[in-house]
Amino acid sequence: MLIDSHCHLDFEALSADLDGVMARCAAAGVSGMVTISTRVDNFSTYAGLAERFDNVWCSVGTHPHHADQELHIEIEDLVRLSAHARCVAIGEAGLDYFYDNAPREAQAIGLRRHIAAARITGLPLVIHSRAADEDMAAILEEETGQGAFPFVLHCFTAGMALAETALSLGGYISFSGIVTFRNAQEIQAVAKMVPADRYLVETDAPYLAPIPHRGQSNEPSFVRHTAEKVAELRGLSLEQVGQETTANFARLFSKTGLR
Template structure:
């Protein structure tokens, strides 16, 4: 079963051919997609995609780039929105100290509200982290001490130390097209040490198209290339990789019913 755990189909890059992109994903064997919320201003569009397609589910949250626009965001608002049908996760949220498009203190405050929402709702937290390993590790430890919650380190490209710490706390990890890039040896090294029962795959489309599509707009249909690379990195057969990542996906996103035989 092919599953794309992280798509951004509401993005304007798909405005011209969104339905065709979804059709190509299905034709390529992609059975499920999780449409990711990056800000509440577009959540209705994100949720609408999930409601319009049986094989699309969604999350609710605020990306760290957008945190400056949601300084007063309360966990309760996220929890309320998460009660909508087909919402299966909280996020994408976290810390991005590479671009620093939002002040770091605001990123942290907004991220903590998402962690609270995950704890209260019981839904998994979808985490973005870039060049913020120390701060991310500290916040995760502090938030988990207040009460456990499931979380996914999305498109993980950070260091081995944070990966080990997150794994000890029970994190899932998602592998993206970056794993196929020629210069991504450090990323592949971390992938080799991820807990095998907590790895899923994603495209993060329209971004980060895998080889052989690098440099073009990414699509969910290309997730098969990510799965093939993951299998190569871990020494699994394609069938093993598909089974392992499918099992991990449904153990993480517990609100999504698993199809018979999947």
């Protein structure tokens, strides 16, 4: 059994064929997924998707690309919306210095608000971090010093130093299809070293399709290919990776009720 810990079912590439997406997941042994929020103002859409399918959950949060557009979203708003029965996480929020689509100050403000919401609710924070390793590590260390909170670095693309910082603070690391790419040696090194109880797999669909589907629109069923690569790197069977990542998902996303 596999679970896609991060996808975007609301994006048109997936929403146009949701029944087909679900059928292909079932055929590939993918038993569940979390559709991730990128704009709090669209929360009703994510909640509606999670209400429609028994094996879909959602999150609430603002992607760093839109941080400056949702500065009106307060900690209390995140906490209130996260009480929805099918909402199991806060985020995705974080820092993206690769695209810099929003001012960095706004990204940091948004991230800290989401951290506070995760700390209050006990729900895991789904963190987006790209080309911002030093600032992300500094914020995580500072905020953890003010009170621990559960989190996962999703679609891990950072260096070993940020991985080690996240793990030292109790965080999880999630690997996407990028880990299957030939030039992803550093990410593959992290996939080899992360403890067995701290890693997840995801698609970030419809983006970042793994080999052998690279260049195509990604979908949750393709998480199987990512899991196969992680299994190869760790010297495990696909079944073992499925067991470990599902157990880790159930522990981190405990509101799903999975065991």
